[in-house]
Amino acid sequence: MGDETPVTEANERGAGSAGASRVPAVRMAGITKRFPGVVANDDVGFEAATGEVHALLGENGAGKTTLSNILTGLYRPDEGRIELYGEPVSFHSPREALEAGIGMVHQHFRLVDTLTVAENLLLGWNKPRFWLSRRAGLRQVREISEALHMPVDPDARIWQLSVGEQQRVEIIKAVFRGSRVLILDEPTAVLTPQEASQLFTTLRAMATEGHAVILITHKLHEVMAVADRITVLRGGRSVSTLPVADATPRSLAALMVGREVELARAQEHERVPGDEAVLELEGVSARGDRGGEALDGVSLHVRPGEIVAVAGVAGNGQRELAETISGMRTPSAGKIRVSGQVLRPGDPRSAIRAGVAHIPEDRLGTGLAPSLSISRNAALKSYRSPPISRGPFLVLRRMGELAVSLIRRYDVKAPGPETPVRNLSGGNLQKLMLGREFEGEPRVLIAAQPTRGLDVGAIETVHAYLREAAGNGMAVLLISEDLDEILALADRVAVMYEGALVGEIEAGAATIEEIGYLMAGGRAA
Amino acid sequence: MIRLERRLEQPWWLSVAVPVGSLAVAFAIMAIVLAATGHAPGHTYRQMLEAGFTGNGAFSATLISATPLLFTGLAAAVAFRMQLFNIGAEGQLYLGAVGASWIALQLGDRDAGSTPLYVLAMCVAAGILGALWALIPGVLRAFAHTNEIITSLMLNYVAGFLITYLIFDSASYWRDVSTLQALSFPQGKPMPTAAEWPVFGSSLVVPLGFLIGLAVAAALWLLYSRTRFGFEVSVIGDSPRAARFAGMRTRRKILAVMALSGGVAGLGGASQIGDFTYTLDPTGLQGAAFGYTGIVVAALARYNPFAVCVVAVLLGGLQNAGFTLQGADFPSGLVGVLQGIILFCALGGELLIRYRMRIGRRARTRTESGPTVEPAL
């Protein structure tokens, strides 16, 4: 992510929006929304004009999605007002928002997997007659998808489509319903860089055609590439609104975190990795949940003291890779070795015994049991042996002691060891899991999306722990979608594309462009 | 505007106050129904109290009704805690009865001192058969991912047909074919006298089965709260993925828990034979719906073994009162209606334990990073 944004282009965009309609398409003022334990939006205000691409920029946890959920009628604000084209509106349900012309493409698609594309478009729709004839639906879908240059098969069932195609369906759905305001929530999270720029072209086209496009994102380069104006959210508040011409990546980042921040650079590593690889994968293949090949002959090694990052767009096999190494998924081919010992395939215990620690991307639900207490969760890996258990019996006192010690050492903010873990925030969950895994003094640590959804403070803490772990001789496999994080932490970067490792680059030689190229399927030179 | 918010903590007193409160509400509703149909609620309740608890010999009779409910309640609690919905306690109890009566007959006539031998043998046989019957849905669930609700339910009917067959439509080992009368009016062979389980106490008569049930409850409590087995059950019940993550052998647990559940239900069958009927009585067993009522008991007790003991006695009293008072004057079906209402109120009360009601818009909340936001903000 470079600082070099074509200044002239941005200036032109800024100038363009100044000439747009005076009455904003959408105006939100004084919006406040509270949930148990957290204030998600605190007196937030922003407005978007017709013909404009307006970016809502903020890091994870700043309140962007809550705000958009309010705008689309899913939540109701505790305070504040919303105006559409100058008229005050109040939505009591998503249906009302839809009918008012607000369409949204969510991060997690609101599509029904088992229905077809055409059926998904017609859901909840008032206009067509009661009787749905097959052909009418197909015709309408084809008309729109061709008009938007986004071909899609109306008869295909959603579960058969790729993620990018599903997103297309979501956009078509919004247009189909006559939305004049289109909101997209982190749309490029699931796209390759090339697909993303295609999306941006579409968005600019829609803006030109008179829609108001609101882009929710945490990525600076996206904002610089496509937006006319930017509203920065931080900690639930709206911090600043400015035209893109007045912004630079550095200034935006500062607004996002509230202080001057060093944009990530590849760190100088003082660590010297050992010689013998601790973790070795040889030709590992595995089937995915939907039957296809999720991993295709992956070979990889990590040495003690090394941080190897696996980059890639979500859905290219990263989750399956983590699961296969930790034994949660049975490989269909290949071997996994830890310190020379071959792991029993598909057996988590074998991996645990060999010293493999795993921080899964699904924190509550895989890494932790949500309703159970901190002390039970803390003992999840160690309950089988002393001191936590003696014979078949548990020594509850020791479990509590372990939990208290983890809470203290890893600065987990919680009322007490018996608190159910679902009450903890993302950052504290992560610290708890890291503490628990480190407790077992593992040789290998697999960290999958460790900083997703965390605020900046928590991210820095997690990064520090990972570096410390490597410094202590652990072999760390970092799976991440965040290229900045990867460049900051990794010694080596491997890229996954469609289940295969398509390139390995030393950290010093890695650039975003090269990695993005590999992520899109380009072959290494 | 009333909104529901998930509670962050669940105060312990709520777990007691709410079930008690829902009982009170249930009785109040029932009173209205009774009054509406021309029965005086106060009079009816007084009759029930006397027939169930305070009258002469009433509590002893209640314990008789409560004993099978204790076993089937524990059986349901054991399984439901791990999100294994074993509806088959009914059939597992029948199979237990089959096993217990078989072994008692096999052991033949022995002298009075050998009663402990009978008790032990009957319990073992009953437990094994009950466990095996429960392992059918267990295996299907563990290996074929077949929903255990329907399979265990279907097997209840099969079990019922089995015991009916044994006594009514065959000349099986269990059937009494010794007299002409027995041949015309099918019934089971009577157990040897020494196989009759002892009772304890004089004015208050406690069947051995009830005491065994209490012991089983204590053992189950220990198992579930103080052992590795129980730890794994709590994790699997909360999050099977987390259990897999931790390397727990979920399939083995499913089998173990189903077998345990079926075994406990089977013990209920042994108790029926040894404590009360002294013979295999298909009509009596099938008419009583012990298994299904046990689920009600377990749900009301929120799956806690000690609470199951208390609830089993309460519902046993209700059951007993219903049987005793049956007649032209006392409404039939009252027991089921009352049980249903109690359960509905308890389910509704459950809501208050898990959620808190907020009226209006003001909500005092902390501003720092609070509960996890998943999937993403």
Place this chain on the structure above:
Amino acid sequence: MSINDSLLVIVLAQAVLYGTPILFAALGELLAERSGVLNLGVEGMMLFGAAVGYWATQRVHGPSATVLLLAVLVAAFSGAAMAAIHAFLTITLRASQIVSGLALTIFAGGLGLSAYFGSELHLADLPAAHQLGSLDVLGLADFPVVGPILFDQSALVYGSWALTALVALYLSRTRWGLNVRAVGEAPASADAMGINVTLYRYTHVLAGGALAGVGGACYSLSITPSWVSGDTLVNGAGWIAIALVIFAFWRPELCLLGAYLFGALSALPFALQARDVTIAPELLYSLPYVMTIVVLVVVSTGFAKRRLGAPAALGIPYVREER
């Protein structure tokens, strides 16, 4: 002996007769489950519907057809009333669907409300005032083979065929049917599309109860026809209906076939006995239940699950603002 007296024809004709209550109840449960709510209280609702329907024929006076029609409607209403309890508990109060359904069975069942209702009104002592007899359709009742099976059944049977077609068309061809399918698969997506998840779930659960009530009325108004206290009137048909929905992959057409299959298996023992064939009747009685297990196992294994599977949100309460 004409072919119409043969074992095959008799069994098939009886299959239709006995299968009809199961079909009604199964179609109702199918609607409820398609919206994502599991209702295990079918047996209880059927029993109550049977009692109330019977009572209606005793109390209302008029031409037979009218009385019977009214009785069926009343039975439907009573079933829906029972289902309303379950709906309120599980949809609004987010209680466990399994426990609530079982509670409903106990509450409304043979030892509960239906018995209470029946004994208060002394229904067991009353002989049937009206009964749904067979209609000789188009005069074809004696046509070889298909006559007794297809053309000599009661109005309820013909109603059930119409209903099956209606439900099938509803789900696949109407806007509401599409919406309810979405509600059962992905309530969050449906909600985001402006569909009122709560409303759809309530209506479909109530419809399920209504149809269960009609199913129960089949027994007291047509098959038996009288009323007895306890479970034996319906004798587990409600539970079979629940299994049937799964057996039929949540498709109405297959519910029809499955219901008749189960009906045949129930009718077989009687027919065989009449011919002095000595197979233990219990063995035959158990067949439907064992078959259900077998079919369930087949349906559950991997391949079938994705393509023929249950509505994905079945059994899970939908909460909009939960974090």
